[in-house]
Amino acid sequence: MDDSCPVSRTAAVISGKWTILLVRDLAEGHCRFCELERSLAGISPRTLSLRLRALEEEGIVERHTYPEVPPRVEYQLTEKGRDLLPIIEDMRRYGIQWLGGAEDCGAPSDAAARDDADALVSA
Numbered sequence: 001m002d003d004s005c006p007v008s009r010t011a012a013v014i015s016g017k018w019t020i021l022l023v024r025d026l027a028e029g030h031c032r033f034c035e036l037e038r039s040l041a042g043i044s045p046r047t048l049s050l051r052l053r054a055l056e057e058e059g060i061v062e063r064h065t066y067p068e069v070p071p072r073v074e075y076q077l078t079e080k081g082r083d084l085l086p087i088i089e090d091m092r093r094y095g096i097q098w099l100g101g102a103e104d105c106g107a108p109s110d111a112a113a114r115d116d117a118d119a120l121v122s123a
Contacts, residue, residue: 010087013058013060014084014087016051016054017047017051018040018043018047018048018051019051019054019055020087020088020091021040022036022040022048022051022052022055022061023055023060023077023081023084023085023088024088025039025040026061026075026076026077026081027077027082027085027088029076030064030074030075030076031074031075031076032072032073032074032075033045033048033049033052033073033075036048036052036075052075055081058080059078059080059081060077060078060080060081060084061075061076061077061078061081062075062076062077062078063075064076
């Protein structure tokens with residue numbers, strides 16, 4: 001990896017098998033572990049835990065623990081994590097245009113982002 005290349009460094013951060021899908025799912029806001037596990041069919045609890053921990057270490061995800069019984073833990077994107085959302089939107093547009101992907105797969109609730117994506121796809 002070329003440490004001086006921003007594309008290479010970004011690819012190293014987001015290239016983990018479930019990373020992009022985790023960021024996509026967290027784009028909606030905060031999620032609990034079980035919600036993420038359900039939305040990512042096929043991910044094991046251990047893998048999900050490892051990916052979330054790695055994203056925390058990168059400063060992309062933050063974990064909030066609430067002092068309740070039973071304890072409640074929620075994850076959400078940091079500002080650094082939210083800055084990855086345009087990459088995911090570009091991937092969504094590419095999939096729709098070139099791979100025949102479904103438009104509704106984890107689309108963020110931000111209407112402006114969807115309007116921008118629709119405008120680009122129909123252009």
